Amino acid sequence: MSALHIKKGATRHSAYNLRPNFSDVQERHTIAVLVENEPGVLARVIGLFSGRGYNIESLTVAEVDHTGHLSRITIVTTGTPQVIEQIKAQLGRIVSVHEVHDLTVEGPSVERELAMLKVVGDGEKRVEALRLADIFRANVVDSTLNSFVFEITGAPDKIDAFADLMRPLGLAEIARTGVAALLRGD
Amino acid sequence: MTREMTGAKMVVQALKDQGVDTVFGYPGGAVLPIYDEIFLQNDIRHILVRHEQGAVHAAEGYARSTGKPGVALVTSGPGATNAVTGLTDALLDSIPIVVLTGQVPTFMIGSDAFQEADTVGITRPCTKHNWLVKETDTLAATIHEAFHVATAGRPGPVLIDIPKDVQFANGEYQPPKPSASHYQPIVKGDMEEITELVAAIETAKKPVFYTGGGVINSGPAASQLLRELVDATGFPITSTLMGLGAYPASGDNWIGMLGMHGLYEANMAMHDCDLMINIGARFDDRITGRIDAFSPNSKKAHIDIDPSSINKVIRVDIPIVGDVAHVLEDILKVWKSRGRKTDSANVAHWQAQISDWRKVNCLAFTQEGKTIKPQHALARLEELTKDHDRYITTEVGQHQMWAAQYLGFEDPNRWMTSGGLGTMGYGFPASIGVQMAHPDALVINVAGEASWLMNMQEMGTATQYRLPVKQFILNNERLGMVRQWQELLHGERYSHSWSEALPDFVKLAEAFGAKGILCSDPADLDDAIMEMINYDGPVIFDCLVEKHENCFPMIPSGKAHNEMLLGEAETQGVIDSKGSVLV
Numbered sequence: 001m002s003a004l005h006i007k008k009g010a011t012r013h014s015a016y017n018l019r020p021n022f023s024d025v026q027e028r029h030t031i032a033v034l035v036e037n038e039p040g041v042l043a044r045v046i047g048l049f050s051g052r053g054y055n056i057e058s059l060t061v062a063e064v065d066h067t068g069h070l071s072r073i074t075i076v077t078t079g080t081p082q083v084i085e086q087i088k089a090q091l092g093r094i095v096s097v098h099e100v101h102d103l104t105v106e107g108p109s110v111e112r113e114l115a116m117l118k119v120v121g122d123g124e125k126r127v128e129a130l131r132l133a134d135i136f137r138a139n140v141v142d143s144t145l146n147s148f149v150f151e152i153t154g155a156p157d158k159i160d161a162f163a164d165l166m167r168p169l170g171l172a173e174i175a176r177t178g179v180a181a182l183l184r185g186d
Numbered sequence: 187m188t189r190e191m192t193g194a195k196m197v198v199q200a201l202k203d204q205g206v207d208t209v210f211g212y213p214g215g216a217v218l219p220i221y222d223e224i225f226l227q228n229d230i231r232h233i234l235v236r237h238e239q240g241a242v243h244a245a246e247g248y249a250r251s252t253g254k255p256g257v258a259l260v261t262s263g264p265g266a267t268n269a270v271t272g273l274t275d276a277l278l279d280s281i282p283i284v285v286l287t288g289q290v291p292t293f294m295i296g297s298d299a300f301q302e303a304d305t306v307g308i309t310r311p312c313t314k315h316n317w318l319v320k321e322t323d324t325l326a327a328t329i330h331e332a333f334h335v336a337t338a339g340r341p342g343p344v345l346i347d348i349p350k351d352v353q354f355a356n357g358e359y360q361p362p363k364p365s366a367s368h369y370q371p372i373v374k375g376d377m378e379e380i381t382e383l384v385a386a387i388e389t390a391k392k393p394v395f396y397t398g399g400g401v402i403n404s405g406p407a408a409s410q411l412l413r414e415l416v417d418a419t420g421f422p423i424t425s426t427l428m429g430l431g432a433y434p435a436s437g438d439n440w441i442g443m444l445g446m447h448g449l450y451e452a453n454m455a456m457h458d459c460d461l462m463i464n465i466g467a468r469f470d471d472r473i474t475g476r477i478d479a480f481s482p483n484s485k486k487a488h489i490d491i492d493p494s495s496i497n498k499v500i501r502v503d504i505p506i507v508g509d510v511a512h513v514l515e516d517i518l519k520v521w522k523s524r525g526r527k528t529d530s531a532n533v534a535h536w537q538a539q540i541s542d543w544r545k546v547n548c549l550a551f552t553q554e555g556k557t558i559k560p561q562h563a564l565a566r567l568e569e570l571t572k573d574h575d576r577y578i579t580t581e582v583g584q585h586q587m588w589a590a591q592y593l594g595f596e597d598p599n600r601w602m603t604s605g606g607l608g609t610m611g612y613g614f615p616a617s618i619g620v621q622m623a624h625p626d627a628l629v630i631n632v633a634g635e636a637s638w639l640m641n642m643q644e645m646g647t648a649t650q651y652r653l654p655v656k657q658f659i660l661n662n663e664r665l666g667m668v669r670q671w672q673e674l675l676h677g678e679r680y681s682h683s684w685s686e687a688l689p690d691f692v693k694l695a696e697a698f699g700a701k702g703i704l705c706s707d708p709a710d711l712d713d714a715i716m717e718m719i720n721y722d723g724p725v726i727f728d729c730l731v732e733k734h735e736n737c738f739p740m741i742p743s744g745k746a747h748n749e750m751l752l753g754e755a756e757t758q759g760v761i762d763s764k765g766s767v768l769v
């Protein structure tokens with residue numbers, strides 16, 4: 001048998017480095033998934049993300065079609081273009097999934113999130129918090145003599161900005177819903 | 187027309203209506219009502235396995251050898267958890283099986299009841315889909331839908347968890363009707379992509395067909411169409427482990443299996459080709475080797491029913507989502523209508539190049555002395571059984587790779603092996619499932635002694651049902667494949683890769699009421715194999731073989747196709763530290 005010439009030496013790339021041809025740039029995509037509203041369906045979607053090592057930045061879910069028993073899951077995720085493609089294809093394989101839409105690609109889309117922020121403080125800080133809330137069109141939904149609960153809706157960036165401003169003014173707690181998104185136009 | 191009946195009766199009725207003739211199972215408290223119904227009828231045969239893992243692998247063997255879904259029935263809790271390995275195995279190899287599990291009554295779910303396990307939770311990642319049925323009225327429709335999901339699109343395992351009170355309660359039986367569910371995978375390929383592929387076929391100078399389990403799953407028509415296309419174009423064809431038999435091993439254009447232990451000529455052809463036509467394979471890491479050196483100069487087409495397979499590992503130029511048989515039919519139609527063109531002069535050159543590579547004779551071995559080489563044992567097995575109506579299953583390890591290399595498969599559905607998961611313990615129960623489906627066929631499980639012990643309890647099943655399955659054990663008293671890796675990667679430190687305290691397999695066979703044959707001398711081998719074939723009943727064939735034989739060719743982890751090790755190549759130090767973290 002003729003012996004083959006075997007090259008010795010180091011291999012720089014592992015066989016699991018599966019994406020050499022795609023861009024390495026991390027992109028953020030908002031994906032809307034219409035699913036059958038049945039027990040365990042959210043676990044299927046989340047299990048896919050954790051099992052395959054994909055990121056979830058935010059996830060919202062609620063039934064949107066009561067007669068058809070369909071829920072809409074909105075997922076904000078990040079990954080390289082190939083990973084984003086895989087995420088969509090893998091979502092599409094789940095038997096309970098009806099439709100997968102990449103709003104970032106199909107867009108433009110509008111994205112909104114609701115947050116509630118509890119700000120505790122008195123004196124000047126309390127006045128300043130109220131003034132900034134007004135600028136950001138946040139509503140006061142609860143107040144005591146030394147606290148407010150603000151409700152704010154908007155794009156996630158806007159909520160981030162508002163939370164940053166509230167932090168030195170006594171931000172004690174924050175609850176966010178995650179993003180809901182729709183394509184613009186018809 | 188609907189009829190009222192208990193959930194348990196519905197299960198049996200729905201299975202009958204789905205054309206099920208055989209169920210592999212094991213009873214327990216949470217499935218007793220269903221077992222009661224099985225007792226009261228004669229249409230469905232129930233095969234009592236000796237461990238639930240065996241039931242699922244048997245169902246896989248049944249499915250893969252018939253093309254019909256296999257069915258297993260197990261109890262709640264431990265019954266269900268024992269089924270998990272089989273489910274995962276079927277998921278990775280895309281085998282359609284339906285597993286029914288019992289569950290504690292609905293009103294006790296969540297209370298840590300006796301033999302309660304969160305079966306749908308545990309099996310969600312290892313099934314294509316699963317259901318917990320909480321109302322008897324929906325049970326029959328769920329079972330019918332389960333058969334649809336298991337078999338439609340890319341096949342896979344499904345599981346239905348049935349609480350005991352749902353089995354006892356009465357409900358309306360829904361007979362099967364064409365699935366109205368939204369789950370209807372696309373089977374027709376895109377004609378533009380198909381036309382682009384045909385154009386590539388017409389001009390390719392160095393084409394290769396790379397086929398996989400998807401051809402087998404698509405059904406006999408797919409294999410027929412594949413043969414027609416391959417022989418009409420005269421292009422060489424290789425296949426993954428899972429796709430063996432779709433194109434006949436005796437066919438003119440067959441160049442052998444590819445991959446980590448594939449043939450030299452097949453891997454070289456993959457590396458050097460200018461057009462790769464992937465049909466129903468998934469660029470698994472055992473196939474591609476080093477990704478960035480994988481077939482660097484080829485245009486790649488990929489036909490797959492599962493869109494997530496496309497561009498998952500290797501970026502392709504011509505993606506075609508569809509069922510293999512449908513797409514092949516369209517390819518042939520378009521190619522014929524455009525005048526059946528190929529660049530035959532260049533393809534002939536390419537075939538000549540492949541013939542040169544074949545001269546390396548990568549599967550050559552020398553059988554000499556008093557010890558049987560495992561390759562020799564398989565070569566003799568092939569010679570003495572190839573004209574039989576033969577089905578082969580395997581366990582996992584070196585023997586599995588040698589079986590793939592030295593046995594020839596002329597037809598699809600004749601070769602059952604655990605490819606994706608690599609499950610030791612698969613082959614024996616799978617052989618039982620195959621034999622149930624093909625009572626008169628010669629069913630042989632090519633096994634390693636270590637794998638075989640993992641589900642040896644199924645000897646009871648084999649003898650109880652007089653299943654003449656032949657357990658052909660290549661006994662090297664080693665976890666041979668582990669030993670080989672330790673030799674190549676871990677400085678010959680053979681940590682726990684011995685099979686010590688092995689049973690006397692002949693006595694073991696006799697203890698179960700089967701026949702045992704021991705063979706250690708090459709001179710006795712043919713007679714011993716004939717004795718095995720001619721014995722009308724289960725046989726354990728203990729074939730003592732060379733203990734330190736390595737399986738070649740081998741593409742070491744982290745290497746490219748053209749960096750294969752051959753039998754006489756020096757093996758020390760060729761897998762570097764980066765490669766050694768891979769499996």
Ligand SMILES: Cc1ncc(C[n+]2csc(CCOP(=O)(O)OP(=O)(O)O)c2C)c(N)n1
Pocket residue numbers: 581582583584585586608609610611633634635636637638660662664665666667668
């Ligand atoms: C359930 C399971 N456990 C462990 C392994 C890892 N493994 C792969 S091959 C092998 C050795 C198999 O030994 P044997 O069945 O005797 O086959 P041989 O390689 O000697 O032919 C092992 C332990 C596996 N594939 N499956």
Ligand SMILES: [Mg+2]
Pocket residue numbers: 583634635636660661662663664665666
């Ligand atoms: Mg062994």
